[in-house]
Amino acid sequence: MNAPPATGPAAALASWTVGDITVHRIDEVPLPPATGPWLLPGATPDVVAEQDWLRPCFADDEGVLRLDSHSFAFTLGGLRVLVDTGIGNGKQRANPAWHGLNTGYLEHLAAAGFPPDSVDLVILTHLHADHVGWNTRRVNGEWIPTFPYARYLTSRAERAFWAAYDREDAREQMFRDSVTPVEEAGLLDLVDVPAEGYRVVPGLRLVPTPGHTPGHLAVELTSRGRTALITGDCVHHPVQLGRPGIGACVDIDPVQAEATRRSLLGSLADTDTLVLGTHFAPPTAGYVITHEDAYRLSPVPARTP
16 A cells, blocks of 8 residues: 655655656645645546545545645756746735745755756746746745746747736736746747657657647656656646546646547556656656556655655
């Protein structure tokens, strides 16, 4: 049986090895129990109970899903890379679980060996509030880029979609405090991501995974014959491996999101690709295994100090 989720300083230093690459999980905050029923309404307690492999790590005995907010950091091809930047501290957010946080995220990042001034590249899988929050931090009343020497990278399709979208007040606030300051500093790079993906440097590829948002990306790492995939939000929780038809309430295109998820899981099943879930609670990573008429996650515990 899997061990319960890890907490404390050791959890903040969790890592996995992919060939010559060490991938660090940068912990921000566990998400509250109410997140699961809101985000994945199809994952009812009865549905969760059918997938006994989810307990105890990914769900509790009452069928409540465990979800986290974290980033991943690694060094590859001479670049010090951060994938997604979480919710952020002190942000004004409509979701009370995201509003006015005060976490030790930057301390966790530094403890993993990635102080903000050392980061070269920030990859944003998509432009949602819980993936861009640490793009900026508040200094003297102004939101400034947290990673001043980094390029911030996302897909051109993603930025173009939100530019044309009729953004409600909460989303407009998120752009004002977490996206626009990066753009105004000249640090945001937009790339076209074809069906075969976009190679950033050898061993680092952006994979188009649209549906949750139109320009959503997953991030693939390869080194010495080993491969890992950082999901972003094309898969929010391992319950979706057992039930790929379960979508998120915030999917922009639910039909496309499901098609993307099914195609991705089919390509990952029974391979040695390590899947690193952007919202997966510890142990966070694992292999996709064919199970009954769908899949399950075979967890790979992190290495900790």
